[in-house]
Amino acid sequence: MLKPNPIHLIHVKPACEQCRVRELCLPTNLKSQDLSLMDKLVVRREPLAKGEFLYRAGEKFKGIYAIQDGAVKTYGLTVDGREQVTGFHISGEVFGLDAIDGEVHPCNAVALEKTEVCQIPFAKLEELSMEVPELLHNLSRIMSREIMREQHVLLMLGGTSAEQRIARFLLNMSQRYADQKLVSDRFRLCMSRQDISNYLGLALETVSRQFSQFQERGLIDIQNRYVQIKQFSLLKQVAQ
Amino acid sequence: MLKPNPIHLIHVKPACEQCRVRELCLPTNLKSQDLSLMDKLVVRREPLAKGEFLYRAGEKFKGIYAIQDGAVKTYGLTVDGREQVTGFHISGEVFGLDAIDGEVHPCNAVALEKTEVCQIPFAKLEELSMEVPELLHNLSRIMSREIMREQHVLLMLGGTSAEQRIARFLLNMSQRYADQKLVSDRFRLCMSRQDISNYLGLALETVSRQFSQFQERGLIDIQNRYVQIKQFSLLKQVAQ
DNA sequence: ATTTCTCCTTGACCTGGATCAATTTGAAAA
DNA sequence: TTTTCAAATTGATCCAGGTCAAGGAGAAAT
Numbered sequence: 001m002l003k004p005n006p007i008h009l010i011h012v013k014p015a016c017e018q019c020r021v022r023e024l025c026l027p028t029n030l031k032s033q034d035l036s037l038m039d040k041l042v043v044r045r046e047p048l049a050k051g052e053f054l055y056r057a058g059e060k061f062k063g064i065y066a067i068q069d070g071a072v073k074t075y076g077l078t079v080d081g082r083e084q085v086t087g088f089h090i091s092g093e094v095f096g097l098d099a100i101d102g103e104v105h106p107c108n109a110v111a112l113e114k115t116e117v118c119q120i121p122f123a124k125l126e127e128l129s130m131e132v133p134e135l136l137h138n139l140s141r142i143m144s145r146e147i148m149r150e151q152h153v154l155l156m157l158g159g160t161s162a163e164q165r166i167a168r169f170l171l172n173m174s175q176r177y178a179d180q181k182l183v184s185d186r187f188r189l190c191m192s193r194q195d196i197s198n199y200l201g202l203a204l205e206t207v208s209r210q211f212s213q214f215q216e217r218g219l220i221d222i223q224n225r226y227v228q229i230k231q232f233s234l235l236k237q238v239a240q
Numbered sequence: 241m242l243k244p245n246p247i248h249l250i251h252v253k254p255a256c257e258q259c260r261v262r263e264l265c266l267p268t269n270l271k272s273q274d275l276s277l278m279d280k281l282v283v284r285r286e287p288l289a290k291g292e293f294l295y296r297a298g299e300k301f302k303g304i305y306a307i308q309d310g311a312v313k314t315y316g317l318t319v320d321g322r323e324q325v326t327g328f329h330i331s332g333e334v335f336g337l338d339a340i341d342g343e344v345h346p347c348n349a350v351a352l353e354k355t356e357v358c359q360i361p362f363a364k365l366e367e368l369s370m371e372v373p374e375l376l377h378n379l380s381r382i383m384s385r386e387i388m389r390e391q392h393v394l395l396m397l398g399g400t401s402a403e404q405r406i407a408r409f410l411l412n413m414s415q416r417y418a419d420q421k422l423v424s425d426r427f428r429l430c431m432s433r434q435d436i437s438n439y440l441g442l443a444l445e446t447v448s449r450q451f452s453q454f455q456e457r458g459l460i461d462i463q464n465r466y467v468q469i470k471q472f473s474l475l476k477q478v479a480q
Numbered sequence: 481a482t483t484t485c486t487c488c489t490t491g492a493c494c495t496g497g498a499t500c501a502a503t504t505t506g507a508a509a510a
Numbered sequence: 511t512t513t514t515c516a517a518a519t520t521g522a523t524c525c526a527g528g529t530c531a532a533g534g535a536g537a538a539a540t
Contacts, residue, residue: 140362193517201398445529
């Protein structure tokens, strides 16, 4: 499988208007003048390096985050001190919504690769939402979507075998690339086997074995973190 | 353990102003005149009988729901047709937020006992939120809280033993009664062992055995659905 | 009061996936 | 390039909890 050739371009931070993932993010359906008001709100940070934290549990909440490019893992700590991954977030996705109520981040967010994020200061976003009904509605929808996302994780974890969970995980990642109009049958997993296993409530050895088994069965081709889904229909069947 | 004596009162539906759980619900911190605007929005339905559906998966979304009294279970169907409980909701709690994005309920909501709910039509709620900043903020906070609630479930399910899950479940229920200023060391479980096991990703036999074991160890006293937590500190220790 | 039915408990057995352990591979650092 | 270290694979073993099965106890219906 071919790795993308790393060409170094001059770093450009597109405004909302030019952003590749605009339609998945908060500005969907906004009129041009509202879009530029929205754009003025957004803080575009320097890209995060792999392993860099966007925020840590306990930090004061300033705003929610949208990913322009890259990937972020969010994780919490259980009462007994174990790490528990609560989500992987890729471009076009909004996260940090869990901090609104308590005004403190209840979990950690760390970049899984070089990542560009936009911060949307929440107090200002609420103010602008009072002026722009579409924006208020988009905010509601994005929060609702996050609630559904977590419900899907619950459905995925409930009473399913390791085989099913991993098949569903791969199909879910694939779908999210498809949502962005990106190639969805071959992609790079942005997270380690450790992270996947933790997220799916399995041992990392089980994940590794299951990947190997899917490969033997011809369902997928996996080399390190590069996956190609070769038999969508069969994989869906395995996922039930 | 004493069952509450069933006294039949004339059915009264308190307005938001008089509602016992007002401070947990959308109207928190609202000024008196805003509260009455909010109150005009609310649709108070006839009480639901045990087993009655509030909505079913696929139904068009009209509004979100708040429980005045009683309990509701929400559940989805997995791809292979199994039921998966996504939450138990008791008085003072708001749910149905997962339907905002798609404008269709992705799951079912059924009363676990005689239950009084308020429907808050969502389009009207958004309109009023544009006028009342506190209401907009309360809505954001309630959605954020729901996201956190689901994250807690994920943390609870991730890499924990059956013993821990059940201890945490009991402590969680207890805390939610405490949040309402109700007795929190003795309460009636509003759901079946089946529902609990499904929710916690365990077999119902495991739940039953674990309850018996906690009883033997003197941590709790359980008779049918009536629980008394006798050793909070020990139970917390078991939950880690 | 008696029947019926649903919910719950308890026992016996077995398997999926966790755990432990030993390499192998790949990527970053020197 | 070689070294170093983290990440991934694969094998062997074991046990927590699932499954199957057989009652028992409450609640609702007759």
